[in-house]
Amino acid sequence: MTKTTKRNTPRSAATAPVLDTRALNRATLDRQLLLRRAPLSAKAAVEHLLGLQAQNVKPPYYALAARLDGFTPGELSELMADREVVRIVTMRSTIHTHTAADCLTLRPLVQPARDRELTIFRRGLEGVDLDRLAALARDLVEAEPRTMKQLREALLAAWPDADPQALAIAARCRLPLVQVTPRGLWERSGQVALTTAEHWLGRPAEPAPTPDATVLRYLAAFGPASVKDMQTWAGLTRLRDAFERLRPDLVTFRDEQGVELFDLPDAPRPDPNTPAPPRFLPEFDNLLLSHADRTRVVPPEYWGRAWQGNQAHRTLLVDGFLAGVWKLEDDHLVIEPFGRLTRDQRRAVTEEGEHLLSVMHPGSSYDIHFGTVIR
Structure with missing residues (x-):
């Protein structure tokens, strides 16, 4: 174990202990359930990992197979059929598989990033009242799940001079749209059809969690990490204040380039020589996408x-x-x-x-x- 700094006695980045690449690698693998398979349920693992990247249907299944002892694809598929986990656009404007509870809280947390995303399409949305668009789109998808094509066509009828693609993207950015089953079920999937998270789950969205609470969860799953690391994971900016508020209750380190890293005091930081077994990961696994500096997992010679x-x-x-x-x-x-x-x-x-x-x-x-x- 790496010796930690004393709790409630913050160190400056210049004097904090250094964690080399292997130390960061082993710590991250441990948090990611990749040093040994964990005896967790699929739902508990999805919650701990703050969701699984799910651009395609199969990656969440392979991600859990690499991490959990006793996992079977049917376990996650059943959770999805029972609406205990859902597929929704959250971090980095990408589809993730989240627990229902996280869907209703993490999506509000990253809403500022979805609002920024809309600025890319502003030319195609000239003259479009976005509040009216959101209300109309909500009525459409809650009446019955709609494909993106169906949503585009319906919105285009209201704004015939707008860019059809921009209209659909605006609906996705303004509303928490989940992909309804059978999309996402193991070996049963179907086309993407959308409704709101609130409608699908039968309860309203929760208030956005404080960034502070999510910082602690991020460190538990991806730490030790820098402010920029978490911003990369979330697709958010301006998270420095949350880390500073939490600093008295965290420990700090430096990487080999001198970047300050934050961590939970009692989080595992295994010996860098701890054996790490081979693991087969899916495309888009969050292990490879959730840090600004990916060298803790990706050797420089293999970048790209x-x-x-x-x-x-x-x-x-x-x-x-x-x-x-x-x-x-x-x-x-x-x-x-x-x-x-x-x-x-x-x-x-x-x-x-x-x-x-x-x-x-x-x-x-x-x-x-x-x-x-x-x-």
């Missing part, structure tokens, strides 16, 4: 290797760091390491691949081989 244009690849961790990509293709699990793996690492990756397949595709026959994913 998990992306090809706008397409993200599913990623492989070895010794806690990004080390390759993978895909399921026909009846093969194809693994492409970025560098040479030792014999023991190759064996451990294969065993983890077998575990992945047994959880996510039981009864199916897949061959595992090392080959080319990125073409």
Whole structure:
């Protein structure tokens, strides 16, 4: 364990202890349930992780398979069918799977970012009364779930001179629109149809939580972290004041570049030499997206290797760091390491691949081989 500063005795960034890259890596992996599989329910894990990136349907399922002991895809699918978790645009203007409670609080928290997003489309919204648009869109989607195409067409009838795409984006930014099931269910999905979170969940949105409360939750899931790290995760700005208010109850460190890092006093900070087993992560996993400085997980030489244009690849961790990509293709699990793996690492990756397949595709026959994913 890394020795912490004394509680309620803030240190300046210049004198705070230094956490090197491996120390940050192991601490973050522990918070992310990736050093060992956790005996948590899917719902508890989604809550602890402050949601799962869900641009596509399958990533939340693979994210939990990498993190939880005893997880089955049906567990998360049932939660979604029962409206205990939902798919909604929140952090970084991207779709996340959240618990119902977090959907009703975190979405209000990031509303300022959604309001800023609207400025990008202001030319296409000239002459549009956004309050009236929000009211009309709410009536439409609460009468029955609508696809984005249906929403565009209905709003265009009210504002025929506006940009149709901008109208739909405005509705998404002004309203907490969730994707209704069967979209998001395991092996049952469907097209995206939207209604409001309040209508789908049968209760009103909560007041936005204070940034302070969310800072503490973010550190529990992603810390130790800087102010910019959390701003990157949330897509928000001006969070420095919240960290400063909390400073007396936090501990501080520095990274190797001297950036100040905040953390919870009793949060785990394992020995940097703690073994980290291989893990297969989905595309867009928040582990790789939730810090301004991603070197705690992504070696500099592999920066950009998990992306090809706008397409993200599913990623492989070895010794806690990004080390390759993978895909399921026909009846093969194809693994492409970025560098040479030792014999023991190759064996451990294969065993983890077998575990992945047994959880996510039981009864199916897949061959595992090392080959080319990125073409």
